[in-house]
Amino acid sequence: MSKMITEQNLRLLIDTLVKEGARVVGPRQAGAMTLYEPLTKGDDLVLDQLPRRSAKEAFFPVCETILSFERKEGKTTVQDVDVCTVPETVLIGARPCDAAAPGILDAVFSWDYKDEFFLERRRRTTIIGLACTKADDACFCTAVGLSPAEMKGADLFLTPLEGGGYACEAPTEKGERLMARHPQLFDDAGNAKPLPLAEPAVEKLDLQKIKAWLDGNFESPLWYGIADRCAGCGACAFLCPACHCFDINDEGTADKGERRKHWDACGFGKFTNHASGHNPRDIQNKRYRNRIMHKFKYYDDKFGQTLCTGCGRCIRHCPVGIDIYAVIEEINKMGARDQGPGTGKD
Amino acid sequence: MNSTAQKLETSTPIDTSCYADVTDAIRKEAARILADGTVTAVVGYKAGRRAGTTMPAIVTDPAEAGGLIFSPACVNNLALYLTKAKKDVVKKGRIAIVAKGCDMRALAGLMGESQIKREEIFIIGVVCAGVKGSGAVNSEPLTTGNLARKCRECTVRTPEGADLVAGTMPSLPELTPVEALEMARLEAMTPAERWAFWKEQFSRCVRCMACRQVCPFCYCEQCLCDKNRPQAVESTPRPAGNMAWHIVRAMHLAGRCAGCAECERVCPMEIPLNLLNRKMALEMKELYGFEAGLAPQEKGPLSSYKEDDDQSFIK
Amino acid sequence: MCDHGKNIYMPHLATIEAMHDETSDIRSFRLVFQDEQVRENFTFRAGQFAEYSAFGAGESTFCIASSPTRKGYIECCFRSVGRVTDALRSLEVGDTVGVRGPYGNSFPIEEFYGKNLVFVAGGIALPPLRTVIWNCLDLRDKFGDITIVYGARSEADLVYKHELKEWEERSDVNLVKTVDPGGNGPTWDGKVGFVPTILEEAAPAAANTIALVCGPPIMIKFTLPVLEKLGFADEAIYTTLENRMKCGLGKCGRCNVGNVYVCKDGPVFTAKQVKAMPQEF
Numbered sequence: 001m002s003k004m005i006t007e008q009n010l011r012l013l014i015d016t017l018v019k020e021g022a023r024v025v026g027p028r029q030a031g032a033m034t035l036y037e038p039l040t041k042g043d044d045l046v047l048d049q050l051p052r053r054s055a056k057e058a059f060f061p062v063c064e065t066i067l068s069f070e071r072k073e074g075k076t077t078v079q080d081v082d083v084c085t086v087p088e089t090v091l092i093g094a095r096p097c098d099a100a101a102p103g104i105l106d107a108v109f110s111w112d113y114k115d116e117f118f119l120e121r122r123r124r125t126t127i128i129g130l131a132c133t134k135a136d137d138a139c140f141c142t143a144v145g146l147s148p149a150e151m152k153g154a155d156l157f158l159t160p161l162e163g164g165g166y167a168c169e170a171p172t173e174k175g176e177r178l179m180a181r182h183p184q185l186f187d188d189a190g191n192a193k194p195l196p197l198a199e200p201a202v203e204k205l206d207l208q209k210i211k212a213w214l215d216g217n218f219e220s221p222l223w224y225g226i227a228d229r230c231a232g233c234g235a236c237a238f239l240c241p242a243c244h245c246f247d248i249n250d251e252g253t254a255d256k257g258e259r260r261k262h263w264d265a266c267g268f269g270k271f272t273n274h275a276s277g278h279n280p281r282d283i284q285n286k287r288y289r290n291r292i293m294h295k296f297k298y299y300d301d302k303f304g305q306t307l308c309t310g311c312g313r314c315i316r317h318c319p320v321g322i323d324i325y326a327v328i329e330e331i332n333k334m335g336a337r338d339q340g341p342g343t344g345k346d
Numbered sequence: 347m348n349s350t351a352q353k354l355e356t357s358t359p360i361d362t363s364c365y366a367d368v369t370d371a372i373r374k375e376a377a378r379i380l381a382d383g384t385v386t387a388v389v390g391y392k393a394g395r396r397a398g399t400t401m402p403a404i405v406t407d408p409a410e411a412g413g414l415i416f417s418p419a420c421v422n423n424l425a426l427y428l429t430k431a432k433k434d435v436v437k438k439g440r441i442a443i444v445a446k447g448c449d450m451r452a453l454a455g456l457m458g459e460s461q462i463k464r465e466e467i468f469i470i471g472v473v474c475a476g477v478k479g480s481g482a483v484n485s486e487p488l489t490t491g492n493l494a495r496k497c498r499e500c501t502v503r504t505p506e507g508a509d510l511v512a513g514t515m516p517s518l519p520e521l522t523p524v525e526a527l528e529m530a531r532l533e534a535m536t537p538a539e540r541w542a543f544w545k546e547q548f549s550r551c552v553r554c555m556a557c558r559q560v561c562p563f564c565y566c567e568q569c570l571c572d573k574n575r576p577q578a579v580e581s582t583p584r585p586a587g588n589m590a591w592h593i594v595r596a597m598h599l600a601g602r603c604a605g606c607a608e609c610e611r612v613c614p615m616e617i618p619l620n621l622l623n624r625k626m627a628l629e630m631k632e633l634y635g636f637e638a639g640l641a642p643q644e645k646g647p648l649s650s651y652k653e654d655d656d657q658s659f660i661k
Numbered sequence: 662m663c664d665h666g667k668n669i670y671m672p673h674l675a676t677i678e679a680m681h682d683e684t685s686d687i688r689s690f691r692l693v694f695q696d697e698q699v700r701e702n703f704t705f706r707a708g709q710f711a712e713y714s715a716f717g718a719g720e721s722t723f724c725i726a727s728s729p730t731r732k733g734y735i736e737c738c739f740r741s742v743g744r745v746t747d748a749l750r751s752l753e754v755g756d757t758v759g760v761r762g763p764y765g766n767s768f769p770i771e772e773f774y775g776k777n778l779v780f781v782a783g784g785i786a787l788p789p790l791r792t793v794i795w796n797c798l799d800l801r802d803k804f805g806d807i808t809i810v811y812g813a814r815s816e817a818d819l820v821y822k823h824e825l826k827e828w829e830e831r832s833d834v835n836l837v838k839t840v841d842p843g844g845n846g847p848t849w850d851g852k853v854g855f856v857p858t859i860l861e862e863a864a865p866a867a868a869n870t871i872a873l874v875c876g877p878p879i880m881i882k883f884t885l886p887v888l889e890k891l892g893f894a895d896e897a898i899y900t901t902l903e904n905r906m907k908c909g910l911g912k913c914g915r916c917n918v919g920n921v922y923v924c925k926d927g928p929v930f931t932a933k934q935v936k937a938m939p940q941e942f
Contacts, residue, residue: 030550031550031616032481032616033616052614052615052616053552053614062552062583063582063584137396137397137484137485228404229401229402229403229404229427231426231556231559232431232555232559233554233555233556233558233559233560233612234552234554234555234556235554235556235612235614237554238552238554238614239614247581249580249581249582251580251582251584251587260582260584262553262581262582263552263553263583265554270572315396317614319422319556319559319560319608319611319612320401320402320422320560321394321399321400321401321402321422322401323394323395323396323401325395326394326395
């Protein structure tokens, strides 16, 4: 029997989870925008807009301490951070573009060396996804293989219903467990129809064709045309659900301090700058090229996935109007021209 | 910030019919000066993929001049592209720039700081009835409701000192000076309240550096906050480093900031950075009677010394 | 119960047992791990690198400059050019540093058995080859002729000077040392000229020979054509890429050249591999 949850019970679920001691993270008003932040009560939840920053920070915070150190009477000791103290978390109200991203990032954080800061949070977090009924002119999830109804990455998935409430599906055991623990909050789904879902006004792009073009066009006038205007900030990377580059820095003194891991961006000139002053990506065009290559080629080469979920945040908030959809749409067209129809990856 | 403050008045349309003439004039002039070799590139605006959006464009071919536009979405201060921070864009030759009245201040400031020479640039001035503020819907026309805050107090709708001024100003409705009111509110606070206000604002900073990267005056080859020998500003997005960064930036811009408010516009975390710059401008006026203006001035008060300078801050 | 793995960013603690000023701004450390188990179990291969911390300043990436055949300690060598290296330089014998590693791939030394070796190094890039040189010298009978061409801007800029002397005196090593024109003092007994030129003069035979090249990008750029001229195939030339790194673990995203993560897939590459990469390093 399929299930549904009323708006009121959804908020009650948050209250209940908070009372049980779980960390509940969801979109919450922060000035003129919303952010995925810890909720203290059900009424904190604001679901009518896409949060300004993505949900990746539930797993990969803006800044986190990875160890601390102290020197006493000449002797230095290092204190590990106990990731076992990561609380059980429910991430609620993640849009398909946000819910899908952490699963994509599992690959980089777990190949060979395992980044337990990320992975432990992944293990301890249940994601409640939410279908989208609204898309704006920057949304392009359908262009990169997702959709407003995509459940990828969600443990429990909510679809808004006509007349209020949400249809609930549990694509994973984690989601089933969450429902099973709070049976009183879920009702049997009646005949209520789902609200019409959003339809981003974009073409579905052939990601393999885009990758094939990138394979052969490290050098292309395209990079110089697009990125001349790039201002070299990190707004795109920091709002992105899939960008995961970081820096590590010590703060404090040799006598007492912490080592911290924090977001970094390939758009910054100093990102790749050598101590000698030599910089392999010495101009902005090369940095922007790396951004596109990493998302649509390198990550695919390494992990077989695309590092973009089409959330559109980088488009909405680029200070100089760079539009990643327009870029990959152009590449898609060039790819089609180069290869003719029907050829993608070999 | 815009959306709440602007609810003060009912939203009425702003007449932007002159923008079509402006666009036409930009295209004609850009094509002419590129074709006759007056300039090697024109920095202007072109339409974005999404209806109602624009982006900076660097045009070198007269045939592409037809793509230049002017609209209420032309909010960027293009002076950024004439600084050495963008030296991979503007390599050599004479550059033309499309400038609104407010953008002229940044050009004047950069001339005063010997970053650009007047004779080396060609200024296509444009009359401007205003541009859109953050949060405005792309497809909607310009109204008193979605107008950028800086435009509400604009005194330079028709640029002066340009090589050409495109368009004729329409008459505009009365506008509430939203930012001035916000400034007054902050000024009325106790220092502790003001500290709390800024602490809260800066706590959201993620150090994406968009504020620095779009600022025409942040052209330092190496920013103080990127230096690490010694490290002046902690680089992680935490309260101490965030506060230090924004104070350092405000101090470095005092008496230089041209008030374009680009830093505030681009901040993805909606930190009202222009209030901070405006506060510094206010201090500069009170302490030194100095205002960054439309005429190039050789040295601001913080880079020159006078016997009678106010020294009351030395305690 | 929490069953998570270990914190991959945790360094081992090591004590500076000895230090030596190689030049006016380049210093080398001999480090001994403080934990007995680590001291006994820490193994690495020539060419691997580590993240060294000066606590309070951060981490910096250098190769392990000692040979894996020498047990009980590791060595590193760094120039003071930034916050971390300045802080490392301010430390004294007996002080503690952090060491994470070993990371990255290594020189396939077993594949070099029975072959002649030509080492070509410039300036501070001797350490990544020094580990291989000592590794091979400690297994001397497994290799044919060993030639080392090492140069720096001036006499003062040569590192491991005492070892150059030792290699010079050995009959089973052919050391060709050089300084750039103008860098030679009155008592200089080596060559004068840029490394690629001196290499061409020395003209080591390419047959059954492996070339290992480390140096600043400009030296490598001019050395590769010389090796080609001498008859070396790209597969027989090894080098290391020294990109900026932070994590060393294939996560932080800054060391990539195209889809190659230098920290994981490198830092050791053949000239053939390097030529196949996007030229962005």
